[in-house]
Amino acid sequence: MNFKKIIIAALCLFIQLAVNATPKISVIIPVYNSEKFLEECLDSVINQTFKDIEIICVNDGSKDNSLSILQKYAKKDKRIRVFSQKNAGASAARNVGLDNANGEYIAFVDSDDTIKPTMLEKLYNIAMEYQCDISMCDFSIDGNSGSLDAKQQILVINGYPNRPVRSMLYLVCWNKIYRKSTIGNLRFDKKLIIIQDEHFNLLMFSKINKIAYLPEKLYNYKTTNSESITRTKAFSTEFKLNESDVVIRDLYDKLRTIPIEQAKLRNNVLNDIALNDIALKKAFNGLSFLTATQKFYELYRDGIIDLNMDLDCKIYAIVAIIIGKIVSFVKGITNAR
Secondary structure, eight states: OHHHHHHHHHHHHHHHHHHTOOOSEEEEEEESSOTTTHHHHHHHHHTOSOOOEEEEEEEESOSSSHHHHHHHHHHHOTTEEEEEESSOOHHHHHHHHHHHOOOSEEEEOOTTOEEOTTHHHHHHHHHHHHTOSEEEEEEEETTBOOOOOTTOOOEEEESSOOOSSOHHHHHOSTTEEEEHHHHTTOOOOTTOSSOHHHHHHHHHHTTOSEEEEEEEEEEEEOOOOTTOTTTTTTTOTTOOHHHHHHHHHHHHHHHTTSOGGGHHHHHHHHHHHHHHHHHHHHHHSOOOHHHHHHHHHHHHHTTSOOSOSOHHHHHHHHHHHHHHHHHHHHHHHHHHO
């Protein structure tokens, strides 16, 4: 009788350990008002060929039926865990996911996007084969996958990447898996209403030893959801000019601590961020093109960015600097009169 009890206890312990086993990948999905797209997103994640995952969904104060959809899916698939919070933005939602993730690697998926069935399997296999801190893939926008070159090889980069492929591949978070132990205590800056991904990745890149890039479009990024959690706050009419200046300059100050030998990618990204920031100001604050270029020139004048960057970035930067300098000069003369 005692022997039977021992066997039963051992089986119960084995089952408990199996249930609580560390998943290979934690998939973090911040959710805000995504009812039209959420089921398609969740289906693409739960139907991955790579099954050893946990799915952490963080409802960020959705006002539609997103939470009900999450709860319905959680009942069907025990790998899904649902957290809910008051609306605080994508950064806060992702941080909740990071704080509760158990996986060896971390993946981020936006709740209105989808991923190809083999994405996680391919990225994990590459990460294991090359022992990478980050593995990443290419992506399509609104299903426009374009043509793939079958001869393209996996690109492995030792140390800090210096932009051998287009910068957006590096800047976004959702086309990657990250080694959790390398992330450590790094979290998304909740103060940022734009460029959260860029900020996180630049700080992350300063910690890694190796990154691998698979030139295959396995993530489908959608632009059709106007209420997306990663777009709503950035493209809000509440986006104030002076507030964004403070946030951007604070970010630049942090990024300037990146070692000088890694400066080229940093400057590429700072240039992209500055131009995107100017575009937002122009669109949502009624800022004229000339005034916007003047703002960019001021960043250059103040030594926040320099021209140690790739040629395509450098051309845009030089044009903005020249026009901005002329605008500043003319305004100075006008004000002096």
